[in-house]
Amino acid sequence: MPRPIVVGLDGSRESLAAADWAAEEALLRGLPLRLVHAWEGLPSDAADLPELDAPRHWAWRILRTAMDRLHEKYPQVPLSGDQIARPAADALVTANAESELLVLGSRAFSGIGGFMAGSVASATVAHAERPVVLVRAGTTTEDERLPDAAGRPSAVTPHRAVVVGLDPANSCEELLAFAFECAALHTAPLHVLHTWQLPYMPAAAEAKARWALRGAATRRLDRVLGPWREKYPGVELHALTEEGRPAQRLLDVTKDADLLVVGRRMRPAGGLGAHTGPVAHAVVHHARCPVAVVPHP
CATH class of the missing domain: 3.40.50.12370 (Rossmann fold)
Structure with a gap:
């Protein structure tokens, strides 16, 4: 059933x-x-x-x-x-x-x-x-879709993007499965956002370090998304690697989104209490679009 x-x-x-x-x-x-x-x-x-x-x-x-x-x-x-x-x-x-x-x-x-x-x-x-x-x-239904050719709300135009925030260093199977399935069901593009931050360093070294960190972040994201591209070939996928704090960048990216998907790490049995996590907590209270919080190990 x-x-x-x-x-x-x-x-x-x-x-x-x-x-x-x-x-x-x-x-x-x-x-x-x-x-x-x-x-x-x-x-x-x-x-x-x-x-x-x-x-x-x-x-x-x-x-x-x-x-x-x-x-x-x-x-x-x-x-x-x-x-x-x-x-x-x-x-x-x-x-x-x-x-x-x-x-x-x-x-x-x-x-x-x-x-x-x-x-x-x-x-x-x-x-x-x-x-x-x-x-x-x-x-409303119109909020989930792009405006028509005249810029008016519409219930028949294509869906706005589904956005998912991802940290490739953590388990993300459940998160990506949910996000890809939503994008496929809604025939919506999927934007996968991975953020990175530049550590403190002398100003003279920042440009080179920024280039290296951006490249490393892009490669990490591409490795994670490779199997999902094959599993969902019909989903229009956009891999985004941006500098900044995860919550703020997600809020920026989702200003015109259909749905924002974020993860919540579940604590092992015997752990003290439960938590939402700082990124999920921030976007739940401030994102304009619906927010899906997906538990994962």
């Missing part, structure tokens, strides 16, 4: 945008879509308390309204919905483990506040075993 695409709902504009994005992706991939609304609630022995009627009704309304709306817009997508009486982050991490990918709403340019923009999203991304995509409010 195929894994579904899962959406975390909280009734916000961000989570509704995430639901639309996820439905389009489910349609493209031929996968079912599952909506999840997590409500911790109270123990079962208090389930009949009158004071629970209002929050219970609101929780059901969030789920039912989203399901009705998506069923009308995407009747071809198999759709299901669940209310889960657990803390939101725990419920979403569990749902992620059973999904093809998890999609959450995320507020732009903010690291705090909001159900899906703050601690819940951060905890979910930091503990997820499978990819998580974060989508901004107001994201």
Whole structure:
């Protein structure tokens, strides 16, 4: 049975945008879509308390309204919905483990506040075993595509580029597999960005060192991408090696992107806590396009 695409709902504009994005992706991939609304609630022995009627009704309304709306817009997508009486982050991490990918709403340019923009999203991304995509409010089909010949938004023009940030020194199989598959499904160009930085040195040596470092970075990236070029010959691939800090360069490159893909290193069993990593943390809070965070060893 195929894994579904899962959406975390909280009734916000961000989570509704995430639901639309996820439905389009489910349609493209031929996968079912599952909506999840997590409500911790109270123990079962208090389930009949009158004071629970209002929050219970609101929780059901969030789920039912989203399901009705998506069923009308995407009747071809198999759709299901669940209310889960657990803390939101725990419920979403569990749902992620059973999904093809998890999609959450995320507020732009903010690291705090909001159900899906703050601690819940951060905890979910930091503990997820499978990819998580974060989508901004107001994201539309037209945003994912190039403007038409007159410069107007269009839902039928080619997709904008998928961008993936890559460090060839680390494991990147899962990251590249996700990025290439997205580019192939969307018939979009794929830009693979590897950054490098010039260490401190006398000014007289900088030009030669910069030339050498750029050449070495290009060769490393070409070696990693060689097998993927053969596996996905139909993907328009652009290998980019640029000087600078990874997060800032990724934000620069993705100003007009369809999707940004970054990795998150999973800590081994027994490691202390979980983390997102500085690059993923920065782009999740500041990128304008949807961001996919892909866990890898």
